[in-house]
Amino acid sequence: MWLWFHRLASPKHFYRVAERLNPWLGSATLVVLIVGLYWGLVIAPPDYEQGDSYRIIFVHVPAAWMSLFVYAVMAGAGAVTLVWRLKVAEAVMRAAAPLGAWFTFLALVTGSLWGKPMWGTYWVWDARLTSELILLFLYLGFIALQSAMEDRRTAARAGAVLALVGVVNIPIIHYSVEWWATLHQGPTVTKLDAPSISLTMLAPLLVMALGFLLHFATTGLIRARCELLEGEARSGWVRELARRRRT
């Protein structure tokens, strides 16, 4: 087990494992997302108060969860980058950033579209919305930092510091609705007692969350592979790979 784990730290081995996983993850993503969307948009009952407009949670909530999860992955890879200087961790960190930024953007936009009819406003500067917007800026700052620095390894280390510093925002986003008076509602699913959502709505929500997670795993691994190829372009295994592909 440890040996297997250690071998993943080698770019060549990681690339091969990711390449083998990708088609499986990709098809699982497709199936789970189709099931989740049909279940959520067609089978699940309307809400007693919001009618059909609540159905945006099937995109909004998984996107918001993923925006936090992807950041945690990025910061975790950042810590490994700083301490162990693993190229694989650098690639994972770089691969995660734009995906996380898109999840954050999606959560903000869907929330805003729901907010107009339900709250009566697209945007309000409450603690939850503001901290999620800061998360988007953290992602964008990380991406900008990566493209601003010439040397990939220096850029990765600088990005890792930024990712670690920003990790303090994650618990703030999660607890913002409990610590401060916000317009955003409190947690429905992730609280200690029973979720305040009917099981007929919770089930498709969890399926959608799984679909989003699989989607992140698929695209994240594809992007990490590209990062590894770029970073290792001069090494033997990449040349070998390129030569085999050409013939």
Place this chain on the structure above:
Amino acid sequence: MTPRRKRRLYLAGLVVLGMAGATALFLTAFQENLILFHSPTEVAQGKAPTGRTFRVGGLVKEGSLQRGDEELRVRFVVTDTAHEVPVVYNGILPDLFREGQGIVANGKLNGEGVFVAEEVLAKHDENYMPPEVTESLEKAGAQPPHGPGGPDGSPQ
């Protein structure tokens, strides 16, 4: 783990801890500015700002909503069950606005202690359930989280 890696690990941990500490201090210091709205109790205790715009949040008291005949002008009472603030508002109310529902109003207190709102937002709660569940809850005599149906009382 080599000593160098160990040192880097401690350094990374220190960065995270330091950042967490600094943020915690910052957030505690600015506690007052981070809340979106004041409760009617805070207004009664005089903690809410006077003479400038602020937000008040609470539940719309059951039976307190009065609509004008022709215009959009509405009067209602916002309560946190301990204290109450009367509100007047002239404008379009959000879909989720109804008696018993949580709202956040933005405006000013006038001389008579009436809150003149410029904007009224509905605060949605964290409950999601199909309409049939609310119906059966009502039949069983239990209170649903708050009143079912649309603003006019009809189910949506």
